[in-house]
Amino acid sequence: MKADESYVNLAENFTHVFDEINELVKNPIVTIDHQQYKVILYLCCDYKMFLQVLGLNAAHATYACVWRNVKISQRCDMTKTIHDYKKRTIEALLETDEDVPKTQDCIQKRKGRVNNPLIDLDNWIPDELHLMLRVTDVLTRNLINAAANQDRKDGRHSENINDGPMIQKLVESIRSCGVPFKIRSADKKVFCFTSLVGSDKLNIIKKDTRENQTVPANRHH
Template sequence: MMICLLNEDEEVLKLEYQYCICLYVRQKKYDDLTKIGKLFQHQLFANDLQNNRIYDKDGNHWLVELFFSDDWKFMYIIMGLNASNLKYFCLYCNCQSELCWNIDQNFKNSENYAYENRKPALFPAINQKNYIPDKLHLFLRIVDVLMECFFNDVIKKKEFEKKIKLEI
């Protein structure tokens, strides 16, 4: 796990501004991660960073807001959900997997509380809206699904045999 200070502007993107706070080399399982979660939960709540803020050696008063970003699967585990392919898959609302294709339907962006077997979040000090999926993994997943649809369509319409194979 890495931590960075977002007020470092563009410097935050450089490796020397990333700080490792935890090295975890096991499988990403909720039961194993609860031990680490308890350690951080104690630190975050004991110091109450978000409410009390931080004072530096010069007496500056720093506001602290916690964020969490990772791939969708790991965020599911951290947030106490089991799998991203369940009936209520969304991290932020109660959208059912059967209804997600209906763009006329509105879902309130709050929290997935409809999930029946939800476990406690491992970092309750982090606000629900501050869990942000990693854009790279999200983009790769979208591209993967689109490519699968494309190739299924090409094979189904036999376009590959008719046109593309001849050009190769």
């Protein structure tokens, strides 16, 4: 199917697929060579697909976690555990009134649900590729921030982020893995960097960490 990725397109073009899956969820038995087997179904896809299939709002929305009812601003709170937030289930997603209008306030009350789930399934697993890409993006940004902060502390920071010696060492280290890499300043606090494909990121990860420790840990004075 050639169309935009959207809830409407999925619902209209794959109705029969979702119907078959939901029927199997209700009766999780398959027959192979006259032998019946009980199955457990899992949904594995990228995060955008998760949100669309479950009828949730966008990934940057207030409630964008498919596993727990946690606000995006609270997800990094290390004082909390997963048990501090209510678990997302299909039943929980359908708790609210079907006829509630899709205003921003109502979406907040419904914990980010904007449509009915297309699959009645509670087992959701992100695919390893997209998980790895996202995690390494965060780690790369943390390295850039650490290097830039060190340059500021050493009084070697200028308007051009690439003038800092720690940033230069970081860029050289990544490029030594055979990966084209650049950093630029979007503003004084936000840095943009080259978007790397999976194979490039794997090359960096496989690089001997002893050769890549160019950014020192934060020093406490």
